[in-house]
Amino acid sequence: MPFVPDFTTPFRYRLNPHLAEVTPRARQWMLESDLVDDTHMLEYEMARIPELMAAAYPGASADDLLLSCDLMGIMFAIEDEDCGSHPRHSVAGIATRCKAMIQVMGGVDPGADDPVVLAFSDTWHRLCDGMSDTWVVRHRSSWKDFLDNHHTWEPVVVEKRGMPTLEDYLWERAYSSGMYVLYDWSERFSADRAEIPQPALEDPRLATLHRNCIYTIIAINDTHSLEREIRRNDPVPNLLKVLMHHERLTVEQSVERAKKMLADAIEEYLEVEFEYLAHWWRSGLPPRQMGAVEQRLRDMRNWTSSNCRWHCIVPRYDHVARDPERDRPGLPTQPAGRQGKDT
């Protein structure tokens, strides 16, 4: 569309070498977990989740890349159901599911009612494998923030409280983006599963880096998704809607603001990344812990680059042509192991 600019970032784009192997495995997992059916398979394919994750975690093993796709598939499934054009769930239903997912992380049995909760239980156990209790507690908290936001904010805020202010929007959107969950995976998906020590996690510079990486994602994603949200009469807020509403900007002016937000976020990211890294090296952290700190920064760069390029390859927003082989209804919905299930 004419108002969508060519966003770019200065970070290298590289794909995980296991992408081709993992793509069908991730598709099969979505089917076997009952997270997509024939109707939703096209939407899932058009989201290009394996490509997004392969550039976000280019160094992950095949199993870890698959896990990242499965987890992102869960996020896709709940967003598609709860914020799509045909919501299946009432707000109370969304809250029930999110609370059940939070309980699963505390050890409660997932039950058999909701395939999302069941699938989440499977991925949660794979996620915790080999990680310290400290990391598990922290990661549970990241998921809780995401899930609480999911049932209290994104699908309901505009109808309940009106268009949020820019400040409120950026604050809440940071959680709804899922990025605080995804950041934790830099440790889980590294070869040695080394963890960032608490003082480096609590350094306010890291919060600034996290926020700026998220701003690059909001600026690009909200610009690309605006028309689709309008077309689907989707009640979720959007950066451009917020700017057009509160600052009475045209869509073109709000896109200019999004471009500036992207440039400013990258500039501040690079400033603070340099100082943060130098500070923790200088503090004498052991090399293994410094490796975890470095990996977090590499993955934020990777996320920034991956998200930006993903918008140039994903047909989801109708700004990129569909692949006639891959993006057609009903295919490939029947992997070998599932034939006959629906009979």
Place this chain on the structure above:
Amino acid sequence: MPFVPDFTTPFRYRLNPHLAEVTPRARQWMLESDLVDDTHMLEYEMARIPELMAAAYPGASADDLLLSCDLMGIMFAIEDEDCGSHPRHSVAGIATRCKAMIQVMGGVDPGADDPVVLAFSDTWHRLCDGMSDTWVVRHRSSWKDFLDNHHTWEPVVVEKRGMPTLEDYLWERAYSSGMYVLYDWSERFSADRAEIPQPALEDPRLATLHRNCIYTIIAINDTHSLEREIRRNDPVPNLLKVLMHHERLTVEQSVERAKKMLADAIEEYLEVEFEYLAHWWRSGLPPRQMGAVEQRLRDMRNWTSSNCRWHCIVPRYDHVARDPERDRPGLPTQPAGRQGKDT
């Protein structure tokens, strides 16, 4: 001009707080050193040397910022004389001057014939102040490379050997840019004058960083200076001329290549900077030496940002409006201490 795009870089732009104080001191030094006269003062002013240096070395002391301006004033003076529209010097004359400057660094008396050689002798002694013999030897070598290039390549190559290939052009232009001289100043202008240890200097990653920073400068500067060089019938080569000549590109196509060269250079710079810094921290260099390594990287970012923004404020290339107060002939050519000299 329509073909000059809005180049941007992701690095923060910040000005040295001593800029306002240093600007008239630098102007006066140029006059007192006989490097500019009434005729050339307008050209000097329009080059906005203090602004360029203030963003390249934002943390330098006032005296060091002045020294950087004086040195850049010498580079300006010889480039303006030797590569301008009205060359004053024969090739033999240029060579004589460059060789005299090289001899001055070896301790030979500058004589009184050439104000450029005299002025260089003054700045050379200020440069060496407080630096180790190792740094002085290295810096002398950087100047020698620049000066040798200046009399054997830039003003003569096209007429003598025809339009250089892209590879040859980038190689030689790296020296003619003066950047290998300017890089050394990151150590001289830091508060503690700490020096980068030899192994970190010899790391091939640093050469890659140096080269990429230079590529950003070539891409932007050659695009901005093309028309002026054509208008002045300047025989110096230029990136766009090289591309148009050897690859039969239009000017617009060659500008697209320059834009891509800028983006690629920044992308590779950021990749390699991260790994270079992590490697030398990991190697256990003492903090003072690591401080010098970090400062070199900060200054390369600063140079990239400063050069880019300078092209948006400098009237030198006729792409920015002149300041009616500052950019007029004959002013300000007579500082207090020089009145009566020409009578």
